[in-house]
Amino acid sequence: MKSFTRELQFNTKKTLEIINITGEVDALIRESGIKEGLCLVNSMHITSSVFINDHESGLHHDFEVWLEKLAPHEPISAYRHNNTGEDNADAHLKRTIMGREVVVAITGGKLHFGTWEQIFYGEFDGQRRKRVLVKIIGE
Numbered sequence: 001m002k003s004f005t006r007e008l009q010f011n012t013k014k015t016l017e018i019i020n021i022t023g024e025v026d027a028l029i030r031e032s033g034i035k036e037g038l039c040l041v042n043s044m045h046i047t048s049s050v051f052i053n054d055h056e057s058g059l060h061h062d063f064e065v066w067l068e069k070l071a072p073h074e075p076i077s078a079y080r081h082n083n084t085g086e087d088n089a090d091a092h093l094k095r096t097i098m099g100r101e102v103v104v105a106i107t108g109g110k111l112h113f114g115t116w117e118q119i120f121y122g123e124f125d126g127q128r129r130k131r132v133l134v135k136i137i138g139e
């Protein structure tokens with residue numbers, strides 16, 4: 001069995017941003033040479049997510065509105081976590097809702113998706129450098 005590990009980096013312009021990273025993950029699978037196996041993609045931060053859904057801008061807007069309703073950024077003082085001097089309690093909650101990682105099967109050297117599935121990086125406390133781990137195992 002082969003194993004291939006890489007990190008992707010992101011530094012978003014906005015606090016909250018959703019980025020399609022399917023192409024980058026796909027490129028790493030090709031680089032790994034692994035044809036049959038599994039691909040793990042996880043955020044290495046507790047204020048950002050990796051998730052699978054549709055590449056549709058209306059839906060991404062809906063995610064942002066929904067997350068802001070569930071865990072509004074303000075008022076900052078509404079969260080105990082922010083008593084530490086931070087202001088990102090909402091980002092921790094948003095990350096938990098949207099998840100930490102995805103695992104996708106690799107078949108014939110490609111991501112074995114269902115119809116419309118794409119991999120996204122969800123940033124909830126951006127404008128600083130963040131990392132995503134990609135681990136591919138198989139043969």
Ligand code: ZN
Nearest residue numbers: 086088089092
């Ligand atoms: Zn925090």
